[in-house]
Amino acid sequence: MAKDMTLLWGTGSPPCWRVMIALEEKNLQGYNQKLLSFDKMEHKSQQVLDLNPRGQLPTFKHGDTVVNESYAACFYLESQFKSQGNKLIPDGQKEQALMYQRMFEGLTFYEKLTAVIYYEWFVPEEERHDSALKRNKEALTAELKLWESYLEKLGPNTYLAGPAFTLADVTVFPTIGTIFRYGLSAERYPNLGAYHALMKERPSVKASWPPHWLENPKGDDSLKDL
Structure with a gap:
């Protein structure tokens, strides 16, 4: 499953960190990832823009599905992998x-x-x-x-x-x-x-x-x- 995932991210970015924590909590280690530099403006590179026209990080892809907003990606991971890893939405x-x-x-x-x-x-x-x-x-x-x-x-x-x-x-x-x-x-x-x-x-x-x-x-x- 994780091998079908790609995360483009920047170090120290809270939005990127949110998605990375969610991936760890759902036991989805081993995903493809690429660390990009904000200082070098790599978040505005064509590689990012092809997936995220806003030119922002994180940029997250699962198979053919692209989810770039960090909150949306966290909800997506919990929804798609409810029975895997740690449960992140309580029942009460x-x-x-x-x-x-x-x-x-x-x-x-x-x-x-x-x-x-x-x-x-x-x-x-x-x-x-x-x-x-x-x-x-x-x-x-x-x-x-x-x-x-x-x-x-x-x-x-x-x-x-x-x-x-x-x-x-x-x-x-x-x-x-x-x-x-x-x-x-x-x-x-x-x-x-x-x-x-x-x-x-x-x-x-x-x-x-x-x-x-x-x-x-x-x-x-x-x-x-x-």
Whole structure:
């Protein structure tokens, strides 16, 4: 099955990481993969554009089926391989509702993160303003406090939607992992810090850890003061 799959991806990209965690959780190791460079603009190469006209990563193909949006790819993998690997959508009504809620809140979380760490990448120099970056950091801080409160209510040693690991963790953890890579204080956000430590030990996360993070364990510290 995995031999019929191809993933074009970039290291350190949370959307790519989501799909890689999902593939690991569904025991779909051995898929074809190609690591592309954002710095070299390889995500705009013809190889990518032939499958993904948006010129974005991840680009995922299973047989003749192409699914490029990371959330869609994660849902697709769980749907197609329900009986394989770990079950990622709970049966319980409340558990499932919370999972979906946290998953889609995770998109807002990721947008607020990118508005800070990729500010200089996305905003032309002549349009940058310190006041705008300050507002973006304040919005990210408010978002972090919200997720910190979610985990506090659930209690220790829990996942984002309760005691079971779900698609919420598959899709949102890469954002949290990236935030800590950029220096977020686990002392200031102890529940997020505990969740981050818990997830770092999960086999699917270890197997898909961004390779350039392994090469350079010390990340940026631009979020240390949030």
